[in-house]
Amino acid sequence: MPAPAEMILILGGTAEANALVSRLCESVPAARIVLSLAGRTAKPVKPAGCDIRIGGFGGAEGLAAFLREAGVSWLVDATHPFAAGISRNAARAAALAGVRRIAFVRPAWDKQADDNWIDVDCLGTARDALPVGARPFLALGRQHLAPFAHRPDLTPVVRMIDPPEPPLAFAAEIVLGRPSSDAETEAALLRWLGVTHLVCRNSGGATSYAKVAAARRLGLPVVMIARPPAPPPPLAGSLDAVLALLGIAA
């Protein structure tokens, strides 16, 4: 178990990283907890009970230098399963600095018996998997849309929280709003929009699963983009498992 004076650095940007801060504040109140964010979000959620640092470290060597200089005792990589670069850096930096590391990896979604998934390994193959003239719902995030500009035969729908600025580089119907956590609400939206395919990444977790459940209800094919390889062990698939690896009883 971390001694009271120890410092735990959490690489975050996920709901689970924020929840881990709260769990650690309860379990080891005297430990110093630092949450690191990449700085991609203008107004990130800032959980109470920790220090927050924002911005990259300058690669694995930069992160290793931070670990040494700040006297970090445990590094918990709780980043998104598709954020492969920072997870790779975390593993290397921990080895360079001789710091104990745990990677939290949220379990992926499993295909259910009545799911119609087209499994692909990247955005390019997701784009190529769509039939001519399809109307896909691209549940991908703005920074992952560029490959679809090469398919002018598609009539895609993109959901965004704010209007795109600058405008998208290709024609798409834009639905403004956040995803619903209710499968029936998501199904009603997909039906109303006349969507023929859902395109998404296998992010796992409950927060964004409703669209996948909605596609199942409607019998829509889902072009499911597989995750990059998981970071090296030790891996934890739940926050309880992270606490157990830290030596803290859940």
Ligand SMILES: NC(=O)c1ccc[n+]([C@@H]2O[C@H](COP(=O)([O-])OP(=O)(O)OC[C@H]3O[C@@H](n4cnc5c(N)ncnc54)[C@H](OP(=O)(O)O)[C@@H]3O)[C@@H](O)[C@H]2O)c1
């Ligand atoms: N990828 C996604 O779909 C996704 C979804 C939801 C949330 N997020 C969160 O958004 C952040 C960025 O994701 P990404 O896919 O752009 O990452 P990435 O490609 O794996 O990382 C790119 C660079 O961003 C910096 N970085 C990433 N996460 C950081 C963190 N927590 N603290 C400090 N620096 C960080 C690092 O810069 P240096 O090399 O300079 O250290 C890293 O090399 C992650 O924290 C992730 O948890 C990502």
